[in-house]
Amino acid sequence: MNSNMKPRRPLREKHYWEDWTGRIYTSICVVFLIVVMFSIVYFVASKGLTTFFRDGVSLREFIFGRTWNPSAEPSAYGALPFITGSFTTTLLAALIASPLSLCAALFMTEIVPGKGKKILQPAIELLSGIPSVVYGFIGLSVIVPLMRTLFGGAGVGIAAGCLVLAVMILPTVTSIMADALSALPKGLRESSYALGATRWQTIYRVIIPTVLPALLTGVVLGMARAFGEALAVQMVIGNAPHVPTSLLESASTLTSVITLSMGNTTMGSVHNNALWSMALVLLVMTFVFVILVRLLERRNRV
Amino acid sequence: MFKKLPFILMTLSFVLVLAACGSNNNAGTEGSASNGSGEAATELSGNILAVGSTALQPLVEQAGQKFMAVDEYKNVTVQVQGGGSGTGLTQVSDGQATIGNSDVFAEEKLEDEAKAKELVDHQVAVVAIAPVSNKDAGVEDLTKQQLIDIFSGKITNWKDVGGADQAIVIVNRPGSSGTRATFENFALGTKVEDIQGSIQEDSSGTVKKLVSETPGAIGYLALSYLDDSLTVLKYEGVEASVENVEAGTYPVWAYQHMYTKGEPDAATKAFLDYMLSDEIQLTDVKELGYIPVSGMKVKRDATGAVTQ
Numbered sequence: 164m165n166s167n168m169k170p171r172r173p174l175r176e177k178h179y180w181e182d183w184t185g186r187i188y189t190s191i192c193v194v195f196l197i198v199v200m201f202s203i204v205y206f207v208a209s210k211g212l213t214t215f216f217r218d219g220v221s222l223r224e225f226i227f228g229r230t231w232n233p234s235a236e237p238s239a240y241g242a243l244p245f246i247t248g249s250f251t252t253t254l255l256a257a258l259i260a261s262p263l264s265l266c267a268a269l270f271m272t273e274i275v276p277g278k279g280k281k282i283l284q285p286a287i288e289l290l291s292g293i294p295s296v297v298y299g300f301i302g303l304s305v306i307v308p309l310m311r312t313l314f315g316g317a318g319v320g321i322a323a324g325c326l327v328l329a330v331m332i333l334p335t336v337t338s339i340m341a342d343a344l345s346a347l348p349k350g351l352r353e354s355s356y357a358l359g360a361t362r363w364q365t366i367y368r369v370i371i372p373t374v375l376p377a378l379l380t381g382v383v384l385g386m387a388r389a390f391g392e393a394l395a396v397q398m399v400i401g402n403a404p405h406v407p408t409s410l411l412e413s414a415s416t417l418t419s420v421i422t423l424s425m426g427n428t429t430m431g432s433v434h435n436n437a438l439w440s441m442a443l444v445l446l447v448m449t450f451v452f453v454i455l456v457r458l459l460e461r462r463n464r465v
Numbered sequence: 466m467f468k469k470l471p472f473i474l475m476t477l478s479f480v481l482v483l484a485a486c487g488s489n490n491n492a493g494t495e496g497s498a499s500n501g502s503g504e505a506a507t508e509l510s511g512n513i514l515a516v517g518s519t520a521l522q523p524l525v526e527q528a529g530q531k532f533m534a535v536d537e538y539k540n541v542t543v544q545v546q547g548g549g550s551g552t553g554l555t556q557v558s559d560g561q562a563t564i565g566n567s568d569v570f571a572e573e574k575l576e577d578e579a580k581a582k583e584l585v586d587h588q589v590a591v592v593a594i595a596p597v598s599n600k601d602a603g604v605e606d607l608t609k610q611q612l613i614d615i616f617s618g619k620i621t622n623w624k625d626v627g628g629a630d631q632a633i634v635i636v637n638r639p640g641s642s643g644t645r646a647t648f649e650n651f652a653l654g655t656k657v658e659d660i661q662g663s664i665q666e667d668s669s670g671t672v673k674k675l676v677s678e679t680p681g682a683i684g685y686l687a688l689s690y691l692d693d694s695l696t697v698l699k700y701e702g703v704e705a706s707v708e709n710v711e712a713g714t715y716p717v718w719a720y721q722h723m724y725t726k727g728e729p730d731a732a733t734k735a736f737l738d739y740m741l742s743d744e745i746q747l748t749d750v751k752e753l754g755y756i757p758v759s760g761m762k763v764k765r766d767a768t769g770a771v772t773q
Binding site: 231232233234235303304307308311317318319397398401402403404405408412413415420423424425426427428429430431432434435 | 519547548549550551552554555559574575576577634639640641642643656658659660661662663664665666667671674675678679680682
């Protein structure tokens with residue numbers, strides 16, 4: 164389109180205009196992004212803090228209280244069951260997924276680099292394209308009955324929840340780990356082999372220690388994803404508002420209780436505000452995960 | 466310069482859309498309201514936004530489609546969204562939605578009584594809820610007291626109510642659910658606390674799947690979800706059937722409400738009248754598993770008092 168058009172203005176002026184339109188366009192986008200981000204944080208924080216400042220629920224009760232009973236007289240707003248549920252499912256999911264992801268990433272980059280990358284990587288990335296409601300339904304139809312036959316009881320619970328989550332975060336963790344491994348300078352491996360190290364020794368003594376911070380970044384990002392996942396977990400975890408005594412007992416996470424109750428409560432009620440407070444806890448936790456990733460990245464550069 | 470033009474236009478339109486969104490809420494509904502009443506004499510037009518209860522959503526959606534297909538109402542647009550009873554009541558009360566769909570009376574849900582008084586109730590259907598159990602439980606009939614004991618955790622094994630030697634797994638709804646409120650109000654007559662180890666799900670499909678597959682499970686479902694994969698329990702010896710609900714002998718049922726803020730405008734009124742017409746009540750309402758309000762021989766008010 165530009166080629167058959169004769170430039171009427173001097174070339175410098177054209178560049179000048181292009182430069183400015185680009186600048187204005189990006190500035191608008193950046194301002195928009197910042198406004199959206201701050202309004203979301205402000206909205207969640209103002210709603211979530213109302214529970215403590217206006218409705219008179221004490222922060223102590225909210226974080227350490229074990230009873231959640233908004234409809235009873237007197238009502239109780241202890242969110243400890245949900246906080247423990249969220250943390251245990253997330254940590255367990257990361258514990259299950261990380262070794263698997265590390266093996267998959269090593270297989271793709273170190274063991275069979277050509278075929279591994281061509282076949283395994285797309286296969287794992289496919290997992291991230293499946294909607295979470297499908298994961299939830301697979302969990303409900305396969306994992307829950309499996310748990311029931313293996314261990315008895317109802318089958319729902321943290322064990323089922325963290326298995327579903329582990330599969331869901333597998334692609335995130337694997338691709339970040341694989342990227343980190345393939346970004347390693349070739350010379351490192353070659354020098355290790357030249358010194359007579361076997362492939363296993365190279366992986367175990369040289370490669371993994373070098374990229375450890377980047378590997379951990381993958382784990383932390385996977386955990387952030389697991390912490391925020393709502394639908395799939397809600398379908399398999401059981402959602403009873405109690406601190407569970409075993410992994411096979413019904414439990415809830417912050418996200419599952421928000422998805423179950425948000426629509427049924429009216430805006431402005433204490434119950435609704437308490438759910439916003441939980442959203443605030445999730446937001447704060449996401450900040451923590453982001454800070455962790457930043458710290459790891461800083462270590463990575465050294 | 467010309468290469469960048471589309472980008473600039475895109476950004477500008479984006480900003481404009483956002484700016485429009487900001488004032489959309491008020492302008493949109495006011496506009497439709499005045500449209501509806503102003504041109505009522507000639508032809509009805511306007512936008513109706515019905516938000517709320519997911520239990521009522523399929524019926525309103527289907528009725529809305531049929532309504533818009535009627536020649537007389539072709540200029541009226543009916544949009545239906547889910548979101549839950551609480552969302553429906555909040556949005557209609559704030560003027561964001563034309564109609565708020567709800568499973569429960571607004572008085573039970575809205576904390577602010579003045580807000581509840583502004584809303585006008587239109588009862589469009591009845592939903593009955595039946596206790597259901599896993600097929601292996603070996604029980605056909607439960608009394609009110611047995612249900613209370615089960616859901617409050619006093620009875621934990623089916624053999625104590627004459628069934629198999631099997632631990633009871635409670636599949637409940639979350640405390641804020643309209644279905645749970647109906648079950649507690651009219652089957653148990655009391656609120657129960659959540660039992661450790663019980664399961665909570667809000668979606669009827671998930672509840673049905675869990676009850677039919679988990680040994681010893683008990684839950685409750687709307688009549689439209691019942692089939693042979695579960696045992697439908699009789700309540701005090703009364704079967705949960707349309708006839709028994711209409712006659713008032715089976716007590717576990719609730720109205721499906723469509724609330725408007727104040728009296729509805731012409732277009733909304735036409736739609737609400739259409740919901741109550743035989744065309745919807747005798748076909749779509751029955752087909753989707755609800756019970757027509759016209760057939761009810763008993764009435765119930767917000768306090769739960771029943772009159773013939």
